[in-house]
Amino acid sequence: MTTTGTSTAQSTGTTRRGGTGQRRRTELAAFLRSRRGRITPEDVGMPPGPRRRTPGLRREEVAQLAGVGVTWYTWLEQGRPINASTQVLDAVARTLRLDTAEREHLYRLADVPDAAAGEEAGSLPEDVQMILDALVPIPASVANARSDILAWNSAYAAIFPQVETARPCERNSMWMAFTLPPCCNPIVNLEEVAAGQVAVFRHRYSRHLDEPGWKDLVRRLQAASPEFARLWASHDVALPGESVKVFRHRAVGEIRTRATNMDLTASPGARLVACAATDQGSRDRIAWLLANPEAAAPEHRH
Numbered sequence: 001m002t003t004t005g006t007s008t009a010q011s012t013g014t015t016r017r018g019g020t021g022q023r024r025r026t027e028l029a030a031f032l033r034s035r036r037g038r039i040t041p042e043d044v045g046m047p048p049g050p051r052r053r054t055p056g057l058r059r060e061e062v063a064q065l066a067g068v069g070v071t072w073y074t075w076l077e078q079g080r081p082i083n084a085s086t087q088v089l090d091a092v093a094r095t096l097r098l099d100t101a102e103r104e105h106l107y108r109l110a111d112v113p114d115a116a117a118g119e120e121a122g123s124l125p126e127d128v129q130m131i132l133d134a135l136v137p138i139p140a141s142v143a144n145a146r147s148d149i150l151a152w153n154s155a156y157a158a159i160f161p162q163v164e165t166a167r168p169c170e171r172n173s174m175w176m177a178f179t180l181p182p183c184c185n186p187i188v189n190l191e192e193v194a195a196g197q198v199a200v201f202r203h204r205y206s207r208h209l210d211e212p213g214w215k216d217l218v219r220r221l222q223a224a225s226p227e228f229a230r231l232w233a234s235h236d237v238a239l240p241g242e243s244v245k246v247f248r249h250r251a252v253g254e255i256r257t258r259a260t261n262m263d264l265t266a267s268p269g270a271r272l273v274a275c276a277a278t279d280q281g282s283r284d285r286i287a288w289l290l291a292n293p294e295a296a297a298p299e300h301r302h
Helices: 002-037 059-066 070-077 086-095 100-109 113-118 127-135 154-159 173-179 190-205 212-224 226-233 280-291
Strands: 140-143 149-152 243-249 253-263 271-277
Touching: 002 070, 002 100, 059 070, 059 086, 070 086, 086 100, 086 212, 127 140, 127 149, 127 154, 127 271, 140 154, 154 243, 154 280, 173 190, 173 212, 173 226, 190 226, 190 243, 212 226, 253 280, 271 280
Parallel strands: none
Antiparallel strands: 140 149, 140 271, 243 253, 253 271
């Protein structure tokens, strides 16, 4: 009888664990469909396209914007038992414009609770974009501690057009600085400022050592950029401060700026980065790009 009772308990426990996992996947599928349904193609800069049977984005559009496979995203939304990395969940969360609570909910339903606890907010107070737009013609963006670019104004997009064409999972200033090929990388003085950037990044990283999203980004950067790997191996650390950034645009030439970081108290971990032109010639070039947006767009995309 003892043996039978033990066997029954074990069987019941297994059934409950399996049932919990299935309920979680079912909840995840419904949650993703509901978040997808609230975003229109116009919200993400896509044409409306032919008549739609249901509101919101299609699955293949979410996959395209997030930079993930259509089949993988379809299986995720169908609640199939598949593994989801932090990097991919980050991209899906940004594409679906999830707020802090929704991001944590996504991670827990996807059974990645450790990531949910440490992730920084992907949404910002609604006034932030208005402030960014009011700063034009000063190029400005908002990034989190991990250097994911969360918002930007038209002047920033004019000198760094790749921010608008990058996949959400790669819209990260460290990633773009160290992985864009020379033909598309607008940062002229990267060799001069790279060591400082990596040192400041390591200073921020020290507060997030156990967070999967941070560890994943560092691994990818080390694999994609020998220069980043070399600088990372030095273990240099620095506090953030002003830095001179020189951009080159094919239509106007060099634009010299001084970047200043300002923390956003309303969104912990986020900072506003303003790149003020240091000379009149650079200000004139930014003004020209803003007046000629068709010339500011990148010639090609890798």
